[in-house]
Every structure is written in structure tokens, then in C-alpha cells.
Amino acid sequence: MSLTDPARDLLDRGHTAIPLTTEDAAALAELRTQAARFFTQDEETKARHGSADFNFGYRPYGRQYSVSPDRPDMNSSFTYWANDPTRVPGHEADTVAPFLKALGAYWQVAAGSADQVLAGLAGHYGCGNDLQFRTSSYLEVNWYLRDDERDLLQDRHEDGHLFTLATSDGPGLEIETDGEMRQAAVGDGRLLVMPGSVLTAMTAGQVPPLYHQVRNHQLERRITVLYLVNPPLGRPVAPYVAKDGQAVDVAALARTSGAMFGLPPAPVLTPPTA
Numbered sequence: 001m002s003l004t005d006p007a008r009d010l011l012d013r014g015h016t017a018i019p020l021t022t023e024d025a026a027a028l029a030e031l032r033t034q035a036a037r038f039f040t041q042d043e044e045t046k047a048r049h050g051s052a053d054f055n056f057g058y059r060p061y062g063r064q065y066s067v068s069p070d071r072p073d074m075n076s077s078f079t080y081w082a083n084d085p086t087r088v089p090g091h092e093a094d095t096v097a098p099f100l101k102a103l104g105a106y107w108q109v110a111a112g113s114a115d116q117v118l119a120g121l122a123g124h125y126g127c128g129n130d131l132q133f134r135t136s137s138y139l140e141v142n143w144y145l146r147d148d149e150r151d152l153l154q155d156r157h158e159d160g161h162l163f164t165l166a167t168s169d170g171p172g173l174e175i176e177t178d179g180e181m182r183q184a185a186v187g188d189g190r191l192l193v194m195p196g197s198v199l200t201a202m203t204a205g206q207v208p209p210l211y212h213q214v215r216n217h218q219l220e221r222r223i224t225v226l227y228l229v230n231p232p233l234g235r236p237v238a239p240y241v242a243k244d245g246q247a248v249d250v251a252a253l254a255r256t257s258g259a260m261f262g263l264p265p266a267p268v269l270t271p272p273t274a
């Protein structure tokens with residue numbers, strides 16, 4: 001286990017990584033197994049588990065892009081908000097229930113890691129660590145498609161959240177460090193912490209977004225598991241640092257930041273009951 005404070009590392013280097021325990025890694029491995037079972041079903045079956053607005057559950061290829069709508073990201077996705085399986089259409093069906101169970105188990109791992117980062121940032125900025133992120137954050141599993149033409153499966157972009165905890169079962173993710181795109185070390189038992197544009201707003205620019213892209217290595221299979229951490233979305237949220245005395249509403253920014261990638265406004269959810 002690294003002794004590095006992830007928040008300190010984030011502030012100093014612009015990104016960081018959080019090591020996984022053996023049990024954490026097992027939850028991730030099980031999630032990948034169940035993801036592969038889900039995504040290798042036919043389109044009609046998968047489409048039954050996606051909401052009409054594409055916010056919950058399955059989202060087919062073509063709905064999301066990184067820069068331009070005519071170059072969709074070369075993947076389909078599954079989105080699991082707020083650790084609440086009931087948001088996913090047909091959630092009790094055996095075509096999706098085992099996948100949702102694995103998502104719920106991995107949620108605990110990812111949310112615990114997000115807690116570490118947020119506690120460190122709140123400590124650094126002398127703020128209370130009261131950013132309730134669990135109802136406004138989501139897991140996204142991306143299932144990449146084979147493509148022989150494109151050099152990049154996702155074009156260079158920044159994420160529109162506080163930060164993303166990223167992991168992949170194969171190479172491809174590249175991150176910008178010192179002005180150059182370089183292959184990121186993920187998938188080796190660590191979660192990469194990638195700051196997004198909402199954290200930049202939270203810190204008045206002190207933590208810039210980490211630009212990233214996905215290189216095409218012509219892999220037979222590629223699965224990424226992302227935990228996208230948002231501030232609360234249903235009430236105004238003040239930044240850690242006010243910019244020029246202006247009180248930016250960080251929540252408003254987080255609700256609408258998906259639009260630049262073709263996504264609908266983020267849903268404002270209430271915590272799941274029971």
C-alpha cells in the first residue's frame with residue numbers, strides 16, 4: 001500500500017493512483033466477467049436494459065463522442081447510477097441481474113477510494129468533508145468494439161466530473177503529462193485518478209483537467225470500468241476556492257457538462273430507500 005496521500009499527489013502531479021487490495025481486485029475481476037457476459041448478448045436483449053434518455057443502463061454505440069458527433073467513441077456502455085439497480089430497466093431479469101450485483105459490489109470499492117481523495121482535498125483546502133457524492137455519481141462500464149481504421153478509439157478529451165477512477169483490462173489509455181500524450185499505467189491493481197473539469201472549477205484552476213484518449217491496439221476485447229464522481233446535483237455547491245470572489249455553482253456545471261459529449265443532463269436522484 002502506498003503511503004502517498006492521493007489528494008497531495010493529485011495537487012502536485014495532476015493525477016494519482018490508488019492501489020487495490022486483493023479483495024478489491026477480486027470484485028473488479030468479477031465485474032469484468034459479468035460485464036463480458038452482459039455485452040456479448042444480442043442488441044435487442046441489451047436494449048431492454050437501457051432507459052430511453054440513455055442515462056441508465058445500456059447505451060449502444062453511437063450515442064457518445066469525445067470531440068465530434070461524427071466520430072462516436074468506439075464503445076457501447078452500461079451506466080449504473082447511485083448504487084441503485086432499480087434505475088435500470090428490467091433490473092430483475094437474469095439477463096442483467098448478475099451484472100448489477102457485481103456493479104453493486106464494486107461500487108463499495110470505488111466509493112471508498114473516492115472518499116479517500118475527497119477527504120484529502122477537503123483537508124488541504126480547510127473545508128468540511130461533506131460533499132455527498134454517492135447519489136450523484138455513477139459507474140460506467142465501456143465495452144470497446146474492434147475497429148481496423150481508427151487510430152484512436154476515443155479522441156482526446158477531459159471528463160466533466162470532479163474526477164474519474166479509471167481501470168482497464170488492456171492497454172490503450174493515454175494521458176497528457178508535460179504536454180505529451182503517454183500511455184497510462186492502469187489495470188495493474190490500481191485505479192487511476194483523473195481530475196475533470198468540475199474539480200478545476202472547485203479549485204479555481206489549481207487542479208487542471210487531465211486530458212486523455214484511447215489508442216487503438218486492435219485488441220480482441222477491451223473493458224474499462226470508470227467511477228465518475230460528481231458533487232451533489234440537486235442544490236448549489238460552493239467551490240473549495242472562490243475564483244475572483246465569484247461563487248460558481250459547481251452543481252450546475254456538473255449537471256450539464258455531459259452535453260459536450262452528446263449526453264443528456266445528469267439526473268438529480270434521491271437516495272435509494274432500504
Ligand SMILES: [Fe+2]
Pocket residue numbers: 157158159212
Ligand atoms: Fe474520459
